[in-house]
Amino acid sequence: MITIIPSRQYSFTLINFIIGIIIAAVLSMLLVLGLRIFIPAPEYPRYDYAVKNPCLNLNNEPDCYQRQREESRVQQEAYEVKEKDYSGRIFIAANIMGLILLVVGIIIFSMGLGTNIGAGIILSGGFGITYGYTLGWAGAADGVKFVFGLVIAILVIAGGIMVNRMRVRTMTPPPHSMR
Secondary structure: OOOOOOHHHHHHHHHHHHHHHHHHHHHHHHHHHHHHHHOOOOOOOOOOOOOOOHHHHHOOOHHHHHHHHHHHHHHHHHHHHHHHHHHHHHHHHHHHHHHHHHHHHHHHHHOOOOHHHHHHHHHHHHHHHHHHHHHHHHHOOHHHHHHHHHHHHHHHHHHHHHHHHHHHHHHOOOOOOOO
């Protein structure tokens, strides 16, 4: 059976879809911006050899270049330690924010406050989780990744079951009362 959606109803469906996508995009950008503000990334060490090259003034003394390489190596190792710590913190923070957004989106949807709003918030929660796993994978311990993944899987499956039950209730016609 083919159902034809009246033109006016189609426009509401379309605008709700667009609003949901915009909500997801705006909340996702806010999530990333908040993480950048509260958990700033370590700055990569920069060494300007053109300006700070004392070896040129020492007639290309071999020990000087060796000292520069050693200094560069020490700076790189310090940066890698800071980067790993940063990645671990981003993983945890982005996943917590993603989980919060998922829960809020499911609650808003279940309260009937709008499919577009609930779906947009749920999408941004999914983005936050994906962002956390992508950016923070190297810095998070396997146990932490497993626990977050398990909680996320349980939440998403439970949310899916809840939404499916709501759909069945909506699609099932009420029983006729006998008089």
